Amino acid sequence: MIAYDLVIVGGGPAGLAAAVSAKENGVDSILILERENRLGGILNQCIHNGFGLHTFQEELTGTEYAYRYIQKVKELGIDYKVSAFVTDINVQKQITAAVRGEGLLEVQANAIILAMGCRERSRGALNIAGTRPAGIFSAGTAQYFVNVLGIMPGKEVVILGSGDIGLIMARRMTLEGAHVKCVAEILPKSGGLQRNIVQCLEDYDIPLRLSHTVIEIHGEKRLTGVTLAAVDEKLKSIPGTEEYIPCDTLLLSVGLIPENELTRQLPVTMLPETKGPKVDAGMQTDLPGVFACGNVVRVYDLVDNVSAAAVVAGRSAAEYLRE
Amino acid sequence: MEKRRELICIKCPKGCRIAVAMDGDEVVGVEGNSCPRGEEYVRKEITSPTRMVTSTVRLIGSDMNVMPVRLSGEITKGKIFDVMKEIRKCQVKAPVRMGEVLITDVCGLGVDVVAAAEALDVLG
Numbered sequence: 147m148i149a150y151d152l153v154i155v156g157g158g159p160a161g162l163a164a165a166v167s168a169k170e171n172g173v174d175s176i177l178i179l180e181r182e183n184r185l186g187g188i189l190n191q192c193i194h195n196g197f198g199l200h201t202f203q204e205e206l207t208g209t210e211y212a213y214r215y216i217q218k219v220k221e222l223g224i225d226y227k228v229s230a231f232v233t234d235i236n237v238q239k240q241i242t243a244a245v246r247g248e249g250l251l252e253v254q255a256n257a258i259i260l261a262m263g264c265r266e267r268s269r270g271a272l273n274i275a276g277t278r279p280a281g282i283f284s285a286g287t288a289q290y291f292v293n294v295l296g297i298m299p300g301k302e303v304v305i306l307g308s309g310d311i312g313l314i315m316a317r318r319m320t321l322e323g324a325h326v327k328c329v330a331e332i333l334p335k336s337g338g339l340q341r342n343i344v345q346c347l348e349d350y351d352i353p354l355r356l357s358h359t360v361i362e363i364h365g366e367k368r369l370t371g372v373t374l375a376a377v378d379e380k381l382k383s384i385p386g387t388e389e390y391i392p393c394d395t396l397l398l399s400v401g402l403i404p405e406n407e408l409t410r411q412l413p414v415t416m417l418p419e420t421k422g423p424k425v426d427a428g429m430q431t432d433l434p435g436v437f438a439c440g441n442v443v444r445v446y447d448l449v450d451n452v453s454a455a456a457v458v459a460g461r462s463a464a465e466y467l468r469e
Numbered sequence: 470m471e472k473r474r475e476l477i478c479i480k481c482p483k484g485c486r487i488a489v490a491m492d493g494d495e496v497v498g499v500e501g502n503s504c505p506r507g508e509e510y511v512r513k514e515i516t517s518p519t520r521m522v523t524s525t526v527r528l529i530g531s532d533m534n535v536m537p538v539r540l541s542g543e544i545t546k547g548k549i550f551d552v553m554k555e556i557r558k559c560q561v562k563a564p565v566r567m568g569e570v571l572i573t574d575v576c577g578l579g580v581d582v583v584a585a586a587e588a589l590d591v592l593g
Binding site: 183193194195196207210213292294295296339340341343344345349447 | 477478479480481482484486520521522523524525527532533534535537538539546549550553557567585586587
């Protein structure tokens with residue numbers, strides 16, 4: 147077993163900013179564990195601009211924003227391991243990770259910062275009737291396909307849910323030559339930022355169908371279409387409003403959930419309203435020495451706010467380690 | 470005669486609703502912006518709207534399949550698809566440095582297509 151003062155689980159925006167903050171506040175022995183093969187987290191697939199106005203007073207793409215923090219981590223000589231999948235955390239602050247090429251890694255920490263981020267809600271969580279053909283993706287998975295793998299998931303696209311990732315992907319797919327037929331939103335109002343309605347939908351004449359949802363999925367091997375229907379105030383579909391829309395791809399942008407499987411291994415209080423751990427003003431959970439920051443605590447709209455919360459977590463962890 | 474138009478500012482996540490009073494083609498009043506960038510945005514949006522374009526280009530010799538790219542400045546909104554056509558034709562070889570110019574003066578618009586990430590490791 148190796149030992150570090152501070153182990154940070156997750157090398158995305160929260161983990162990186164927390165590491166930099168802890169180091170700048172005097173913690174020398176820090177290890178970041180990241181399950182992907184490089185640092186940066188979800189920012190690596192966020193090639194669009196709009197990041198960093200608060201943190202850097204300029205508008206960066208997601209990848210540029212990540213780069214600044216990764217450079218900082220390297221400059222400060224902070225240790226990190228990529229392709230390191232944390233499987234267990236216990237109350238003695240021992241962490242087990244499966245590391246590609248190395249095998250099992252066991253680390254004893256004096257403090258831990260949880261920065262695992264969040265994941266997308268899936269079709270299963272929505273209960274849409276119909277078949278199970280290929281061509282249905284969460285918006286973030288489609289984003290990974292297009293922006294990281296360089297593969298287009300389809301040509302004729304319907305997007306269900308008007309969260310920011312869905313809006314961003316409507317524009318991205320359009321720029322790459324796909325035809326986005328509409329974005330359907332079950333609520334009477336979009337959950338995305340106004341600026342994204344303007345620059346991702348209106349700029350490209352993509353219709354936003356408010357108070358509409360997908361009630362059925364069609365197709366055997368590949369998606370061939372969806373049935374769209376209007377909904378009433380109780381969000382129940384209104385008979386007679388059904389409309390068949392042919393498409394080969396359905397993207398789901400229906401919300402994010404903090405990823406807390408590891409947190410639940412610890413005696414830490416979880417809040418049902420955020421689906422994240424309860425933290426104090428210093429981002430410490432109710433298990434002393436265990437901190438959490440970023441989307442693992444609650445889902446943020448802006449990465450700048452994640453970085454700001456991570457700075458607090460890093461500073462608090464440094465204070466805890468001094469005591 | 471005065472006419473009013475309402476625009477949503479896209480300069481930051483706040484998304485201010487900005488009312489613009491127009492006399493013919495001339496902007497005679499701007500209301501609802503919470504910073505100077507908002508006024509600048511609506512004046513430009515009414516006369517000649519511009520946008521940033523971000524995308525990816527093929528990357529060879531790296532463990533990354535594509536290289537994220539951005540423009541060095543905004544372009545006229547009507548030229549977005551012309552620029553995308555050039556970006557889609559582009560293919561680069563690792564190593565690529567952050568900020569490296571990959572297409573100079575794209576479509577003669579006076580801006581460059583630059584790398585928005587780094588790919589330093591070259592695969593054999």
